[in-house]
Amino acid sequence: MKIDLKKDYHAHILPGCDHGSDSVRTSLGQLELAKSAGIETICATPHFYPNNESVKSFLERRARTFEELREAAADDDPVVLLGAEVLICDGMERLTDLTKLCLEGTNELLLEMPFYEWPSNIWDTVFELNDIDELQIVIAHADRYPVKDIEILIKEGIPLQLNAVSLMNVFKRGKYLSWIDGGYVSYLGSDIHGLGEEYRYFEKCAHLLERRYGKRENA
Numbered sequence: 001m002k003i004d005l006k007k008d009y010h011a012h013i014l015p016g017c018d019h020g021s022d023s024v025r026t027s028l029g030q031l032e033l034a035k036s037a038g039i040e041t042i043c044a045t046p047h048f049y050p051n052n053e054s055v056k057s058f059l060e061r062r063a064r065t066f067e068e069l070r071e072a073a074a075d076d077d078p079v080v081l082l083g084a085e086v087l088i089c090d091g092m093e094r095l096t097d098l099t100k101l102c103l104e105g106t107n108e109l110l111l112e113m114p115f116y117e118w119p120s121n122i123w124d125t126v127f128e129l130n131d132i133d134e135l136q137i138v139i140a141h142a143d144r145y146p147v148k149d150i151e152i153l154i155k156e157g158i159p160l161q162l163n164a165v166s167l168m169n170v171f172k173r174g175k176y177l178s179w180i181d182g183g184y185v186s187y188l189g190s191d192i193h194g195l196g197e198e199y200r201y202f203e204k205c206a207h208l209l210e211r212r213y214g215k216r217e218n219a
């Protein structure tokens, strides 16, 4: 298994950057919960909606809110990397600044698909994005979409991120584990918003995967 169980690849923890955290105090609470769950790295992935905002304004807000968190965080808090959860939109492959939305230090773009049936132009866009050499799209919370659609993306070689909570569902767990077994899932995310139960699920999920594949150190 290639998943790093000490890394949360999808989290909404920057204070006031999106609806994930309303204050520095909440964000510090989120870091504390992550630390208790054994997480060493958190990818901060605030929502980016290309139809509502420019990349420039998003990046400015992300930098400002990250700075607020960085000043308040303790030295032993998890390392925070900057990324984005980017909602797909028609023609998005033509957006010139896409690489600026990739996870810090990588060419990976965390892509959110719509929660309604994907129309043909959205399918076209996801395949166009997959063809851009400078980018590697990663499908955010693949567990939240119809299995038949995700399995088409798997055939195209597009890597997936699963929310940890998905493995708590005993009816669907088998399918997600088969994706992990197949090497199609590259990352696990909490997708934490506020001070919910997400990191409790993350820890449970990490233990479940450790029992199946071996200790986190070996992940």
Ligand SMILES: [Fe+2]
Pocket: 010, 011, 012, 085, 191
């Ligand atoms: Fe999210």
